[in-house]
Amino acid sequence: MFHHPTSKIAGFDARPVHPFWTAASRAWRRKAVAILTTAVCLNLFAAGAASAAAVAAPPPVAVTPAPAPRAGQADFLGAPASSDARRMADWVVRTGDSRGTPFVIVDKKGARVFVFDGRGRLLGAASALLGLARGDDSAPGVGDRKLSEIRPEERTTPAGRFVASLGQDLGERDVLWVDYAAALALHPVLAANTREYRLERLAAASPFEHRITFGCINVAASFYDRVVHPAFTGTSGVVYILPEVKSLSEVFSAFAS
Secondary structure: OOOOOOOOOOOOOOOOOOHHHHHHHHHHHHHHHHHHHHHHHHHHHHHHHHHHHHHHOOOOOOOOOOOOOOOOOOEOOOOOOOHHHHHHHHHHHHHOOOOOOOEEEEEOOOOEEEEEOOOOEEEEEEEOEEEOOOOOOOOOOHHHOOHHHOOHHHOOOOOEEEEEEEEEOOOOOEEEEEEOOOOEEEEEOOOOOHHHOHHHHHHOOOHHHHEEEOOOEEEOHHHHHHHHHHHHOOOOEEEEEOOOOOOHHHHOHHHHO
């Protein structure tokens, strides 16, 4: 407590004090009040800011990454596929059978094509048109015949492992040659014969409707240009055509082991 020199210590002295001390005490009180007020405001502001931040800040969100495929598995990126297609693709990745080159799984039962890069990551999947006749073997000499000479029951898409590369057919159209000797290729669908309704068949839900070709594998032109051609540009690869009559182990002996 601030005391004037003439004030009483033990009690209250009502005598007037010197004007100097009155003015000084008032100035001191005003300064003290200003300091206290500033401190309180600063504390209140800091507390309010912290409270607002606590209310406004959203709780941390746990981001769970998509599960990566296990070692020795192909990455289908969530695309639907049959168990045989998955087993075959996993086997290719696990054994390194494609030697690090791009590879294709042709699922004849499902009329689907899956294109993977050399590490087993899916580049794209699409519907496909396949040979008219069921069967896992090519007819003898089919690659040397005219189309008009190939009987309906001989129009099969053979099963097996084929080293494939880009090339051109007799019409100088870009194709992926699967088996050149058997004239077997994967290429964009041709709608030259409108009576075959190939484009409509390609969009059909039933795999049965996809059986129309002389044996070649037809895909949408956009899929061929966007996925197949870039994947095989500058490199060869492997096409695995799954059987529809025989078992996987009958066609791929190494798969059984």
